[in-house]
Amino acid sequence: MPATSDPRHFEFDLDRAISAQVVKKLAASRKLPLVSGVGPLESGIYALYYRNKLVYIGKASKGTTKSKRTLRARLAEHFRKISARRKITLSAMTCRYLTFESEWWVFAAEFALITRYNPEWNASGFGSKIPGVGRPGTTRVSRWDERFPKR
Numbered sequence: 001m002p003a004t005s006d007p008r009h010f011e012f013d014l015d016r017a018i019s020a021q022v023v024k025k026l027a028a029s030r031k032l033p034l035v036s037g038v039g040p041l042e043s044g045i046y047a048l049y050y051r052n053k054l055v056y057i058g059k060a061s062k063g064t065t066k067s068k069r070t071l072r073a074r075l076a077e078h079f080r081k082i083s084a085r086r087k088i089t090l091s092a093m094t095c096r097y098l099t100f101e102s103e104w105w106v107f108a109a110e111f112a113l114i115t116r117y118n119p120e121w122n123a124s125g126f127g128s129k130i131p132g133v134g135r136p137g138t139t140r141v142s143r144w145d146e147r148f149p150k151r
Contacts, residue, residue: 015112029098033094043060056119057113
């Protein structure tokens with residue numbers, strides 16, 4: 001339906017509504033050190049900060065993924081990865097997270113935050129879905145692996 005100047009007409013922008021609410025709620029949550037055992041045994045989204053700069057947005061969806069990972073498990077993977085790297089320390093890392101009752105909102109919230117912030121590490125090879133060293137069939141070295149080589 002075309003846009004109208006009728007003041008009684010309303011088109012709900014779900015993407016903008018989700019983004020606004022998630023951004024506000026995430027910003028209101030306390031930053032925590034990225035330490036072993038941080039995060040609940042639930043599904044949700046999380047943000048990683050390096051030297052107080054938002055660098056990565058991720059999700060953990062125990063109900064809709066093969067891995068059944070919780071926020072605690074996903075953050076623990078990042079904890080282990082960062083602790084095995086040079087030129088970066090865990091003391092420079094913090095995180096925030098939000099839990100959701102619906103698995104669908106986890107995906108929607110992650111997408112909304114990545115679209116809004118475009119965090120540097122989301123396209124760098126840091127996460128588990130971008131090919132890098134050790135991926136079968138590739139010898140590519142990701143930008144993240146170049147910046148923070150393995151110990």
